[in-house]
Amino acid sequence: MDIVKELLNGSRLALARTITAIENESEETAAIMKKLYPHTGHAFVIGITGPPGAGKSTMTDKLARAYRKMGKTVGIIAVDPTSPFSGGAILGDRIRMNSLTLDEGVFIRSMGTRGSLGGLSHKTADAVKAMDAFGKDVIFVETVGVGQSEVDIVKMADTTVVVLIPGMGDDIQAIKAGILEIGDIFAINKADHEGADKLQVELNMMLDLDSHMSKWRPPIQKVVSSRGDGIDELIEQITKHNEHVTETGELIKRRRERAKTEFLELLQATLGKYIKKQIVDTGKLNSYVDSMQLHETDPYTIVHETMDSLLK
């Protein structure tokens, strides 16, 4: 039986192998994804992001357990753009989730860069689709850090929770400015620590200044993940946001935008591979760099010549 049929029939092994194929950019990936595509679009995708040390995985853990209690099946994709590791429960923080991994209704997967130049957001999108086709009701996409690649990854979520903690130091201003736009809900984790109230006040001020949020004012929820405090309230906020985007048509709009971005990224990645074949594998790049280093030519001139030679 082929891997797609097995996956659709509920084989966890087939799901794992599909995501490995996505990560490795195997030859058969496009064919698998083509067949899975008609079975996607049912899962509710929740993005969890925030700076390092904010306790995102513990929070995801607690949220996942709560959804399981409601009878929902759960997928978790932990994306770490700074880690070369991927596969099963390799990342240290995933080990905490051991009781979750024993639950057949939960599928956890870590994804790292594996040294590939970019493409992680496109691969994560495909992993979400695989879990969606597998039948997961709720899929968490959790990502360490708040750089551009992380923002791209979180853009694929239906609802995004930005996790912050008190006392993050000077750069918090910059972080907050960057993630203000992507946060549908803000969770102040470790809210029993000093500075939680101050952070809440600052966040509220920043949200007040923001003009984009005419329809939905992101709520700020205090949480102590380690004790489970505030998790039920956070889920209430997530449900409210989901209802809001569903009723206002915002969800359809978001998914349309996501489909556009995903398509363009896939096209860019496919073209990139084609170029690599034409320019890198043929040794042309080496001779280009020779001429550049001798200042006989410059990258801009060669790019234009290459475009002319490749495109119709």
Add this chain to the structure above:
Amino acid sequence: MDIVKELLNGSRLALARTITAIENESEETAAIMKKLYPHTGHAFVIGITGPPGAGKSTMTDKLARAYRKMGKTVGIIAVDPTSPFSGGAILGDRIRMNSLTLDEGVFIRSMGTRGSLGGLSHKTADAVKAMDAFGKDVIFVETVGVGQSEVDIVKMADTTVVVLIPGMGDDIQAIKAGILEIGDIFAINKADHEGADKLQVELNMMLDLDSHMSKWRPPIQKVVSSRGDGIDELIEQITKHNEHVTETGELIKRRRERAKTEFLELLQATLGKYIKKQIVDTGKLNSYVDSMQLHETDPYTIVHETMDSLLK
């Protein structure tokens, strides 16, 4: 007189306008960069990276002052992939540098994303080239965070200093794994805080495990940037690394690799713009997404059709 001549003649205004053109992807950027290219390749590029709150800008500030005392001219590019802001001294942490900004021998520039989809590492590379052609002896590229985009940005440096601080929390393991490869020198900032010795021991252990570093063992330098402690020693390490890569031919190899990456990124960016014109601006993308949402087709099929229609 044209902007390139003005820049080469030492006009700070022309340099500022050139970097603005690079940021905005203006029509004339390629023409400007073509003319500047023969004048590049002289500056020593130092990358400064590390997690948020590590005190990177204060450290860069102190390093810049030290190089100025040695009679070197300095350029600083502060890249913030999470910030939509760019231009002059807009970022909060840059304001601390006010006495540096009064120094004619120093040129400081912040670069943010300005909402553009990627391309920041390619733009930063061009900004470095502009400062290089302008005649800066030492150029710092400082970037907040340690995500993939930041790693890409730092790859263009001749010597990369990774700044860490004691007590970063759980995710530090993941961060360290990701940046271990790019650090030529590790600076433990705020070394007067608790946990600095522990961090040094941990870092040493990780460096011992790493097999890539047969030729150069990254030194670990304790620094208290705010007081200037350890800055001279850090510069000594930077100089030693520069001598090492120069003598071993590693510098030439690195710059070759950088030229390749920059070329491929420029090609990818130019192709991206071409695709946007062909697919997005023509409205084709909208009709593609319509069919995808009706599950009449899938992104993989359309990408292959598009490739066939665009390529020779």
